[in-house]
Structures are given as structure tokens and as C-alpha cells.
Amino acid sequence: MNIIxxxxxxxxxxxxxxxxxxxxxxxxxxxxxxxxxxPFPLYPDFASLPAPGPDTVVVxxxxxxxxxxxxxxxxxxxxxxxxxxxxxxxxxxxLIAESAKELPLxxxxxxxxxxxLLRRLAREAAQVLGEDFDVEIVEAHHRRxxxxxxxxxxxxxxxxxxxxxxxxxxxxxxxxxxxPRPRNEIGIHSVRGGTVTGEHEVCFLGPQERLTLSHSxxxxxxxxxxxxxxxxxxxxxxxGLYDMDDLVxxxxx
Numbered sequence: 001m002n003i004i005x006x007x008x009x010x011x012x013x014x015x016x017x018x019x020x021x022x023x024x025x026x027x028x029x030x031x032x033x034x035x036x037x038x039p040f041p042l043y044p045d046f047a048s049l050p051a052p053g054p055d056t057v058v059v060x061x062x063x064x065x066x067x068x069x070x071x072x073x074x075x076x077x078x079x080x081x082x083x084x085x086x087x088x089x090x091x092x093x094x095l096i097a098e099s100a101k102e103l104p105l106x107x108x109x110x111x112x113x114x115x116x117l118l119r120r121l122a123r124e125a126a127q128v129l130g131e132d133f134d135v136e137i138v139e140a141h142h143r144r145x146x147x148x149x150x151x152x153x154x155x156x157x158x159x160x161x162x163x164x165x166x167x168x169x170x171x172x173x174x175x176x177x178x179x180p181r182p183r184n185e186i187g188i189h190s191v192r193g194g195t196v197t198g199e200h201e202v203c204f205l206g207p208q209e210r211l212t213l214s215h216s217x218x219x220x221x222x223x224x225x226x227x228x229x230x231x232x233x234x235x236x237x238x239x240g241l242y243d244m245d246d247l248v249x250x251x252x253x
Contacts, residue, residue: 007062009036019224046073057231080104080234086151100241109151111226116244119159126163133206140191140199148190
């Protein structure tokens with residue numbers, strides 16, 4: 001498998017390159033607006049990339065602004081892509097869905113297998129515990145992270161909310177309230193500081209008992225490994241939009 005690494009000069013790009021090397025995979029080229037000394041050719045944008053070789057997959061840990069150029073190049077060359085960037089606009093999400101009619105695309109806000117299992121367990125817990133339990137999600141990340149809440153926290157919210165017949169409203173602050181907590185909401189709380197790689201908790205708070213499901217990421221390499229698993233998963237797949245649930249379901253068969 002050959003990797004085109006978008007965001008190659010960034011922290012995650014370098015982690016993916018290192019993980020690929022350890023697995024005997026080839027990083028054929030990188031794309032990044034920054035210049036860096038890397039052991040593979042680096043291009044400033046997708047329009048500058050040459051035609052890809054066989055069994056090529058794009059792995060993207062960059063910025064939402066890269067998406068349009070990435071998908072234009074991928075469609076032109078029929079190359080699958082792993083989209084590991086977060087913060088897409090609604091218009092960009094629509095572009096991803098439209099492009100998935102032509103290409104195998106894999107999109108996720110988190111590439112940890114543990115988080116994928118946490119989502120599944122949280123959904124099942126909500127189904128079993130029912131309406132009598134309040135749900136709160138707490139996430140913590142390093143001080144450099146620019147988005148809040150994290151994409152992973154929103155994925156956990158979607159998983160839990162889907163378990164209720166009428167869903168539950170996401171609430172990010174209660175500072176302006178003077179009222180008891182209503183049932184039909186899920187609180188999402190963000191902590192930023194230090195060098196925390198990633199911490200996520202889903203708390204079910206009920207009468208006389210509570211249940212907390214949690215996950216701790218110890219370093220970025222686990223996300224790089226997950227993204228490469230996703231890239232391998234995409235090879236020989238039909239066009240469509242895939243995610244970590246598909247990868248976990250395949251592993252459980």
C-alpha cells in the first residue's frame with residue numbers, strides 16, 4: 001500500500017509517517033503548505049502531485065481548507081481517502097457525501113479502536129439505562145487544541161442521543177441558567193491544558209447509582225495506527241462513506 005500523506009509536516013502527519021515506516025508501508029508523497037525535511041517528496045497542494053501508483057490511499061491529517069483540492073485530485077485519479085481532519089462545515093460534509101458516490105472514503109473524528117468501542121458501549125448503556133439516567137460527556141485535551149468540544153465528544157454525543165426515541169439536546173454551558181436540569185439534554189464539557197493527548201468520559205447519572213465509561217489516549221501513535229488500518233480497509237472497497245463502526249464490525253466478524 002502506498003500512502004499520500006496530507007498534512008505531512010504536522011504532528012500527526014509525522015506520526016503517521018513513522019507508523020507507516022514501522023509497518024513496512026510506503027509514504028509515496030506528502031502534501032503540506034509548510035516546508036520540512038522529510039524522507040519523501042513534499043508538495044504544496046494536491047494540484048502539484050503527480051499521478052499516483054497502484055494501491056494508493058490518501059491519509060489526511062491537515063485542515064478543512066484542504067478538502068476541496070484533495071477530493072478533486074482523488075476523484076480524478078480514483079484514489080480512496082481517509083479523512084482524519086475535523087471541523088468541516090455543513091457544505092464540506094455534503095461534498096464528502098457526494099464524493100463518496102464515486103470513491104471509497106473513510107471519515108472519522110477519532111481513529112482509536114478504543115473510542116469506537118466506547119461509542120458502541122455508550123449507545124448500549126443508554127438503551128439499557130433508559131430515561132431515568134442523565135448523561136454528561138467530559139473531554140480533556142492539550143492546551144494547543146483549537147476546537148471545543150472535540151470531534152470525539154460530538155461523536156459520543158451522537159451515539160448516546162441516537163439511543164433515545166426523541167434524541168437529547170446537546171448543552172455546552174449552563175452558566176446563564178437558574179433552573180433544575182431537564183431530562184432531555186446531554187451536557188458536553190471541555191477541559192484544555194498541558195499536554196493531555198485525549199481523555200473522554202461518558203457519565204450516566206441515575207437514581208442511587210452512576211456509571212462512567214472512559215477512554216484515555218496515551219500518545220498520538222494510536223491515532224496514526226488507526227488511520228493506517230482505515231487505509232488498508234478502504235483498498236478494494238466499493239464507493240461509499242465508511243467510518244470506525246464499519247472497521248470495528250469487520251473486526252468482530
